[in-house]
Amino acid sequence: xIDQEALVRDVSPAMSLETCETPALVLDLGKVDRNIAxxxxxxxxxxxxxxxxxxTSKSLDVARxxxxxxxxxxxxxxxxxxxxxxxxxxxDITYAVGLGLDKIERARRLVDEGVRLSVLIxxxxxxxALATAARDGGAMPxxxxxxxxxxxxxxxxxxxxxxxxxxxxxxxxxxxFEGVLTHxxxxxxxxxxxxxxxxxxxxxxxxxxxxxxxxAAGHGVAVVSVGSTPTAHFARDLTxxxxxxxxxxxxxxxxxxxxxxxxxxxxxxxxLATVIGHRPEKGWILxxxxxxxxxxxxxxxxxxxxxxxxxxxxxxxxxxxDVIVEDASQEHGIxxxxxGSQGVLPDLPIGxxxxxxxxxxxxxxxxxxxxxxxxxxxxxxxxxxxxxxxx
Amino acid sequence: xIDQEALVRDVSPAMSLETCETPALVLDLGKVDRNIAxxxxxxxxxxxxxxxxxxTSKSLDVARxxxxxxxxxxxxxxxxxxxxxxxxxxxDITYAVGLGLDKIERARRLVDEGVRLSVLIxxxxxxxALATAARDGGAMPxxxxxxxxxxxxxxxxxxxxxxxxxxxxxxxxxxxFEGVLTHxxxxxxxxxxxxxxxxxxxxxxxxxxxxxxxxAAGHGVAVVSVGSTPTAHFARDLTxxxxxxxxxxxxxxxxxxxxxxxxxxxxxxxxLATVIGHRPEKGWILxxxxxxxxxxxxxxxxxxxxxxxxxxxxxxxxxxxDVIVEDASQEHGIxxxxxGSQGVLPDLPIGxxxxxxxxxxxxxxxxxxxxxxxxxxxxxxxxxxxxxxxx
Numbered sequence: 108x109i110d111q112e113a114l115v116r117d118v119s120p121a122m123s124l125e126t127c128e129t130p131a132l133v134l135d136l137g138k139v140d141r142n143i144a145x146x147x148x149x150x151x152x153x154x155x156x157x158x159x160x161x162x163t164s165k166s167l168d169v170a171r172x173x174x175x176x177x178x179x180x181x182x183x184x185x186x187x188x189x190x191x192x193x194x195x196x197x198x199d200i201t202y203a204v205g206l207g208l209d210k211i212e213r214a215r216r217l218v219d220e221g222v223r224l225s226v227l228i229x230x231x232x233x234x235x236a237l238a239t240a241a242r243d244g245g246a247m248p249x250x251x252x253x254x255x256x257x258x259x260x261x262x263x264x265x266x267x268x269x270x271x272x273x274x275x276x277x278x279x280x281x282x283x284f285e286g287v288l289t290h291x292x293x294x295x296x297x298x299x300x301x302x303x304x305x306x307x308x309x310x311x312x313x314x315x316x317x318x319x320x321x322x323a324a325g326h327g328v329a330v331v332s333v334g335s336t337p338t339a340h341f342a343r344d345l346t347x348x349x350x351x352x353x354x355x356x357x358x359x360x361x362x363x364x365x366x367x368x369x370x371x372x373x374x375x376x377x378x379l380a381t382v383i384g385h386r387p388e389k390g391w392i393l394x395x396x397x398x399x400x401x402x403x404x405x406x407x408x409x410x411x412x413x414x415x416x417x418x419x420x421x422x423x424x425x426x427x428x429d430v431i432v433e434d435a436s437q438e439h440g441i442x443x444x445x446x447g448s449q450g451v452l453p454d455l456p457i458g459x460x461x462x463x464x465x466x467x468x469x470x471x472x473x474x475x476x477x478x479x480x481x482x483x484x485x486x487x488x489x490x491x492x493x494x495x496x497x498x
Numbered sequence: 499x500i501d502q503e504a505l506v507r508d509v510s511p512a513m514s515l516e517t518c519e520t521p522a523l524v525l526d527l528g529k530v531d532r533n534i535a536x537x538x539x540x541x542x543x544x545x546x547x548x549x550x551x552x553x554t555s556k557s558l559d560v561a562r563x564x565x566x567x568x569x570x571x572x573x574x575x576x577x578x579x580x581x582x583x584x585x586x587x588x589x590d591i592t593y594a595v596g597l598g599l600d601k602i603e604r605a606r607r608l609v610d611e612g613v614r615l616s617v618l619i620x621x622x623x624x625x626x627a628l629a630t631a632a633r634d635g636g637a638m639p640x641x642x643x644x645x646x647x648x649x650x651x652x653x654x655x656x657x658x659x660x661x662x663x664x665x666x667x668x669x670x671x672x673x674x675f676e677g678v679l680t681h682x683x684x685x686x687x688x689x690x691x692x693x694x695x696x697x698x699x700x701x702x703x704x705x706x707x708x709x710x711x712x713x714a715a716g717h718g719v720a721v722v723s724v725g726s727t728p729t730a731h732f733a734r735d736l737t738x739x740x741x742x743x744x745x746x747x748x749x750x751x752x753x754x755x756x757x758x759x760x761x762x763x764x765x766x767x768x769x770l771a772t773v774i775g776h777r778p779e780k781g782w783i784l785x786x787x788x789x790x791x792x793x794x795x796x797x798x799x800x801x802x803x804x805x806x807x808x809x810x811x812x813x814x815x816x817x818x819x820d821v822i823v824e825d826a827s828q829e830h831g832i833x834x835x836x837x838g839s840q841g842v843l844p845d846l847p848i849g850x851x852x853x854x855x856x857x858x859x860x861x862x863x864x865x866x867x868x869x870x871x872x873x874x875x876x877x878x879x880x881x882x883x884x885x886x887x888x889x
Binding site: 126128129130131162184185204205206207208209213229230232233258260261292381383384385386389393395398399400402403404405436437438439441456457458467469470473474475476496497498 | 517519520521522553575576595596597598599600604620621623624649651652683772774775776777780784786789790791793794795796827828829830832847848849858860861864865866867887888889
């Protein structure tokens with residue numbers, strides 16, 4: 108059995124992008140810190156709190172770049188993430204996926220252990236189940252109600268009176284009701300920044316309207332939470348909002364680049380690959396990094412610029428003009444010049460190494476156990492950081 | 499930190515599909531054994547050896563269903579797989595991805611440890627690097643040359659004289675040359691079985707022709723290896739072939755169903771999900787199983803029947819008519835009746851559980867740490883089997 112802990116500890120001084128095993132997930136820490144600073148500065152100007160989503164990194168080490176000394180606040184997408192980050196000292200956590208009825212007791216255990224946990228619901232059934240659970244007098248998480256601001260997924264419409272019914276059930280059951288939360292998932296369909304200020308305003312307006320409806324019915328609404336990476340960056344006014352969530356901004360990716368939120372140079376994660384073959388008659392270079400290393404995510408498939416399974420860079424992270432991972436099998440990547448481009452395939456002999464920028468950082472990172480950390484332009488791996496996974 | 503080993507050991511007698519945490523990967527062992535028996539019987543009739551690919555399961559426990567007492571032969575897609583399966587007693591291994599030059603020493607260590615390892619190459623550079631490595635007189639893996647039978651990926655054409663150049667370099671360098679290997683990757687583009695007997699014959703003919711060319715040049719060719727799950731099942735005659743490889747047949751999936759290799763009822767893996775919400779005005783049921791649990795694989799996207807992110811079944815594995823995971827975010831699945839279908843959305847209250855058949859077993863299983871094993875129609879989880887990952 109492979110000892111993953113031993114792998115993570117094994118950072119010899121000589122380890123570098125030239126010598127490590129490939130495929131390998133590479134994290135450029137300078138870019139991470141720059142991306143964090145950019146969004147923090149923007150949100151500070153808007154006067155709102157920041158509750159970053161850690162589902163992209165799933166890493167205590169990365170979360171500590173967001174909160175060098177602190178305990179959050181953070182957002183998570185699974186209870187396993189909540190438990191992992193709590194074990195590392197993060198005690199202010201919002202679990203921003205609709206709460207399964209069978210997950211109530213597991214959530215309560217975290218509260219028992221001292222975590223300030225908020226959970227998300229949007230149905231009467233969930234409220235009743237929480238009220239029933241609370242009858243034993245034990246610890247309960249705080250509850251946020253999910254608001255649908257753009258028809259993307261779950262949530263109640265901001266004018267739906269079910270909001271009040273749910274808040275009433277919680278109050279009668281002695282379950283702490285905390286506020287409302289929404290996520291402008293449709294903002295991922297933007298291109299080149301178009302429509303994003305409007306999406307941010309729609310997200311804000313929906314959350315604030317729902318909060319006002321609840322307040323008018325006599326419920327205190329302490330938290331008005333909005334966020335997605337695109338809307339967080341394009342919001343111009345967040346009056347009435349108390350906190351913003353965003354996740355993929357930490358690393359960015361080609362989808363965010365296509366949406367118009369970042370430059371390719373802002374993308375902090377890449378997959379290091381080694382050339383294992385050539386098919387010059389087809390215009391192909393073969394690497395050892397297929398979809399197992401990149402993920403199956405084809406998030407730019409319907410963008411004006413389809414990046415295939417990723418944009419190919421040299422070992423130092425500089426993109427080749429229009430060279431993409433055009434196709435992938437489990438452990439093979441096929442590099443090719445983008446269809447219609449005048450670019451030429453670079454000279455990459457067998458054994459050469461390239462770095463591939465991913466479509467979707469959350470999906471690509473999830474294929475790996477470990478971040479190989481580099482600083483700026485150097486090839487030295489200065490640390491290897493583990494990731495968590497599972498539910 | 500979550501103790502994955504503890505999770506795997508923790509199979510209480512009461513654990514069942516009704517009570518375990520979701521999302522969860524479920525493995526129906528009766529179907530696994532049936533799928534194995536079917537292909538074994540077919541290949542026995544054709545008189546060839548079987549070297550199953552274990553990249554789908556990445557599990558010693560599953561591999562032991564293929565070889566209850568034995569040590570292989572198996573095929574792997576990474577050296578980490580080779581090391582993992584070797585640690586579990588599998589000592590006859592073919593690593594069927596083009597060998598990176600920097601992986602030669604790692605492959606030699608396995609040979610040193612007693613593994614009968616074959617590696618795959620298709621360039622003069624790889625042959626020269628192996629010959630150079632062999633100068634120290636240490637253990638060397640056997641070498642197969644990759645043949646391109648259908649333009650799908652790497653390999654040399656069967657009439658390419660480079661085959662002989664490579665075999666000559668190996669002979670002069672004292673590196674054991676073993677034979678040829680090909681993979682009919684294009685067979686995945688078949689639909690409903692059409693063209694598969696012909697693809698199988700093309701795969702056989704290419705491998706045998708390459709072997710004959712090498713033999714005519716004075717090289718012994720002990721191994722003539724072919725295989726993909728579609729061609730393995732549709733081959734009618736394998737004269738000249740010594741062994742067949744296939745991987746996904748162990749579990750099958752919706753892509754194999756669409757290609758025409760299996761029935762939906764043969765699919766042995768599914769993802770157990772819990773209903774967390776409803777949007778009746780949109781015809782949606784929301785679950786806690788998004789793409790992190792299903793993978794981003796959309797392998798049926800261009801099939802006549804697009805299965806979305808998976809086909810929805812009840813908790814016992816019986817499909818609902820035309821209900822699919824129509825869209826997915828990281829931890830949300832959206833169930834919907836297939837566009838154009840007259841089917842109706844089943845009554846699935848909050849807290850209900852469903853099982854989702856995946857597009858691509860290799861990709862979906864890779865999102866999970868553990869197989870939750872069930873036998874036949876029962877809901878009891880009889881074992882939890884770990885998976886390996888990484889490179």
